[in-house]
Amino acid sequence: MALSEENPVYGPFFGVMGAASAIIFSALGAAYGTAKSGTGIAAMSVMRPELIMKSIIPVVMAGIIAIYGLVVAVLISGNLAEPAEYPLYRGFIHLGAGLAVGFSGLAAGFAIGIVGDAGVRGTAQQPRLFVGMILILIFAEVLGLYGLIVAIYLYTK
């Protein structure tokens, strides 16, 4: 074991925490988005069951947030190694990448949940709101995509 100041035994801890926080916080945001917009869909579908197909879109977008976290967690997990081949610097990079996509996904999931809940309830009464709801959902989704871009950019350092 060639452990040194650059390759301490706790180096991989940061990478593991980065991979874990990427998927944990993204899944937290996706779960909140699914649950919050799911209550809106359930309340709306009682009166307008023909709009189910349109109103599933917030749930799909919340699921995509979790896929962002999954991609970064898989990328980081693929690069983890023994402490001798894993410098502390790379651990910090991976922790930063995981936190970037995790908290961006959490924020995007919250936004998708609240917008989806209000959006599907409003679409039931005014169908022309649908385009506006989709646009707002896309802008919420893009917040998670920014986190993913930063995470992938950090990962290539």
Place this chain on the structure above:
Amino acid sequence: MSTSSLSIFKTVLYYSVFIIIAPISTFFFTKIVFFEKLLGTSSVASNVWSAIASIIVLHIALGMYIMRAYSDANKVKSDKEDKVD
């Protein structure tokens, strides 16, 4: 009503499975077959390009679902007489 709800269920199920399966299979297919076997790129570069490819496929699938939901919902907008009070 039952046939249309079955067809809506089939459509939603088809697109959900597609949205879940397509990015994951794209990631591993492009990483293992395309980048590492055919092009011989390094591990980090093949990981990153596979991730980007899978995210692009994911958004194409999402766009297809939104287009389908938009066009379908416009088609069946006016059959409200089967509402149960």
